Amino acid sequence: xxxxxxxxxxxxxxxxxxxxxxxxxxxxxxxxxxxxxxxxxxxxxxxxxxxxxxxxxxxxxxxxxxxxxxxxxxxxxxxxxxxxxxxxxxxx
Numbered sequence: 001x002x003x004x005x006x007x008x009x010x011x012x013x014x015x016x017x018x019x020x021x022x023x024x025x026x027x028x029x030x031x032x033x034x035x036x037x038x039x040x041x042x043x044x045x046x047x048x049x050x051x052x053x054x055x056x057x058x059x060x061x062x063x064x065x066x067x068x069x070x071x072x073x074x075x076x077x078x079x080x081x082x083x084x085x086x087x088x089x090x091x092x
Contacts, residue, residue, distance in 0.1 A: 002064065005066050007066070022054075034056075
């Protein structure tokens, strides 16, 4: 692991979350939180080009750990599983 990027909880929309924080499967539009991350990277890293997709699988393969502090969520309800115990594992 070279870099750790922590998110809050999985995406709660249909077909968004797939196991990597902030990432979406190919063909799914990049959510606003990921677009914000892309914009910050473009501002901070010379030569960074904002991808036309939201799949971060290649980042994980290069040593980026993409982890949410809460690992599950109720469909359509952001942060609905906060304080159910996940933080015991992820906040250490």
